[in-house]
Amino acid sequence: MFSPEGPRLRELAVQALSSVEHGYDLLAPKFDHTPFRTPDSVLDATTEALRSSGPFDAGLDLCCGTGAGIDVLRQVCRGSVTGVDFSTGMLTVARERARPQGPAVGWVRADARALPFGPVFDLVVSFGAFGHFLPRELPGLFTQVHSVLRPGGRFVFPVVAPPRPGSLTYGMLLGFDAVMRVRNAVRRPPFVMYYRAVRFGDMGRELTRTGLRVELRALPEFGRRRDGSPRVRLVVATRPGAGRSAAGPVDA
Template sequence: MHDNEQVSDDERVLRRRVGATETRRANRGWWDHDADDYQAEHGAFLGEVDFRWCPEGLREADVRLLGELAGRRVLEVGCGAAACARWLATQGAHPVAFDLSAGMLRHAARAARASGVPVPLVQADALALPFAGASFDIACTAFGAIPFVDDSAALMAEVHRVLRPGGRWVFSVTHPMRWVFLDDPGEGGLTAVHSYFDRSPYVEQDDRGVASYVEQHRTLGDRIRELVGAGFRLLDLVEPEWPAGHRETWGQWSPLRGRLFPGTAIFVAEKPATA
């Protein structure tokens, strides 16, 4: 989540319903504007050619949630600067990375030149993927796209459409439990202040009431129902523990909170090989 504070007096930070168009416009604008600052703050942790699933630091190289990669066509959903896709390419996969934000794709292109690991980059909306059906073996995202669309069930259906039978879909998101608390990495982030069952989006808006950032909350049950409703079979739900010796704070992720309750949920699902 992004600075998930209580509703402010001037109502620039609040929970309210937001339509699809306003959500898309807000988040595309936010990530275009914030791309430079985001990479300056988090780029070193994410790396140019690496696949980290979460602020806890869990690496795909260690956990192998995606399965066999060599020769596989892989779609990175909401790729940001596409460090994950570049790592996938070094493992013999054939990745394609897409994002809604031109600002983030600019960093992806820059990092490809710097690292010498180019991957195809596409600017696209996760709710209307510009790819043929059954054209990928694997789809994945580390905190991309899913919280930033108004209809994540439709996103699941789109991913299901572009995956081949037997294909795997793995994604990480903020653990839904975290929505109960404020985005405070310290003691203030240990007290429950919001209802877990309130699906109202977290919204930042300007003084005209126009959203500039929108993030959606779904419960664990919601996510499972989205996957099953799209036709997937859930294989695993990974809740990474905070690793010993990891001192870095990332927004609301911190050693203090990480020792007490999960900050990330990673869903591992597959499209059945047969109907």
């Protein structure tokens, strides 16, 4: 799960007892050596899917962390690229590790629930951030995304099919969420990081209620489950209006 360069158990304990912001400030130098970082395979598959419907102009990586999604945007955007996160530590590491090739990158420290932008982006991506938002926060979060998209702009993010009940992965995620709930019941400020709190169906409904047109695209690199459903999908939520049409075939 963790490479030798990753955080030790004591470091993880200190981070988990902090606020989300401070915890990720502490984790930032070693974040890329943890399983919390989106795998390169998912980033690469997302890049290829976006290439088939690009290029785009201005791109935003929502909750950019150490900048893994920035590399995706720089390959599919011909204009400006921006990373936004509320962790100063994450943004510092992202700046240090940014590659020199491609469009210039702007880094902004801000809360995703109060984005300091107008409708200036053609593409917004996000990787692995939704576990830091409670279900009741989704409407406000998606309203913010809608507000920064130009007409025809897209909000794109990958989703992995949930593990089957009874599987080892299912048990591990269930146990992790239970530990976090106990921690947040006895200590403040809370550390919001839940793997099972935000459900895919809820996200789709809230995106639609926000006014975005939601379509799904299977990422064929990851194959299908026994029931025939894709293991990994790309959610493409488009703000209606003039501009590009939604990307790719729909695979629900």
